[in-house]
Amino acid sequence: DTAVSQTPKYLVTQMGNDKSIKCEQNLGHDTMYWYKQDSKKFLKIMFSYNNKELIINETVPNRFSPKSPDKAHLNLHINSLELGDSAVYFCASSPLGPGTEAFFGQGTRLTVV
Amino acid sequence: SQQGEEDPQALSIQEGENATMNCSYKTSINNLQWYRQNSGRGLVHLILIRSNEREKHSGRLRVTLDTSKKSSSLLITASRAADTASYFCATGASGGSNYKLTFGKGTLLTVNP
Numbered sequence: 001d002t003a004v005s006q007t008p009k010y011l012v013t014q015m016g017n018d019k020s021i022k023c024e025q026n027l028g029h030d031t032m033y034w035y036k037q038d039s040k041k042f043l044k045i046m047f048s049y050n051n052k053e054l055i056i057n058e059t060v061p062n063r064f065s066p067k068s069p070d071k072a073h074l075n076l077h078i079n080s081l082e083l084g085d086s087a088v089y090f091c092a093s094s095p096l097g098p099g100t101e102a103f104f105g106q107g108t109r110l111t112v113v
Numbered sequence: 114s115q116q117g118e119e120d121p122q123a124l125s126i127q128e129g130e131n132a133t134m135n136c137s138y139k140t141s142i143n144n145l146q147w148y149r150q151n152s153g154r155g156l157v158h159l160i161l162i163r164s165n166e167r168e169k170h171s172g173r174l175r176v177t178l179d180t181s182k183k184s185s186s187l188l189i190t191a192s193r194a195a196d197t198a199s200y201f202c203a204t205g206a207s208g209g210s211n212y213k214l215t216f217g218k219g220t221l222l223t224v225n226p
């Protein structure tokens with residue numbers, strides 16, 4: 001059973017399109033995150049949710065909108081995609097709250113052409 | 114701003130040798146964690162050390178933490194080819210805007226058979 005699952009694994013799209021990445025965790029964790037990993041492998045937090053409530057929004061353009069319909073799901077919607085959005089996006093969750101051990105999904109490689 | 118900085122950026126060793134990676138950080142932390150990322154995969158949590166701990170062991174892993182120097186080291190003993198991966202340190206903090214995990218840039222470890 002996959003603990004943190006993201007779909008799709010790969011996403012290739014044109015500039016200007018809108019796309020969504022879905023994330024689900026079956027671990028019963030209250031805290032979920034979205035991270036962006038750039039081409040140099042630098043991981044930067046984008047959003048953090050605790051029990052469906054947004055607690056961190058790290059200066060991410062408002063073209064990125066997270067949605068948490070319940071505490072097991074945290075989806076990421078991106079409007080008007082730009083070339084610079086190309087990266088690997090990771091969803092993660094933590095059992096003991098933000099800043100504690102995190103369990104990561106396999107990542108979604110987004111390529112904007 | 115980035116919290117953790119790993120050193121070295123890349124490390125190549127022979128199977129059976131020990132590998133040491135270092136991490137420095139800038140602000141107060143609750144804990145420091147190490148993660149492994151195999152190529153094209155998500156991050157896997159290896160070990161967490163709390164700010165009031167100085168050393169921790171898990172199998173072939175040994176982590177030290179020096180809060181006065183704001184630094185940590187990860188030692189992998191008797192390395193194997195399967196240890197080839199990128200290793201990231203992440204600092205965990207709680208409260209206010211620091212309620213998150215902040216990652217360094219990683220060390221790429223190559224273990225040659």
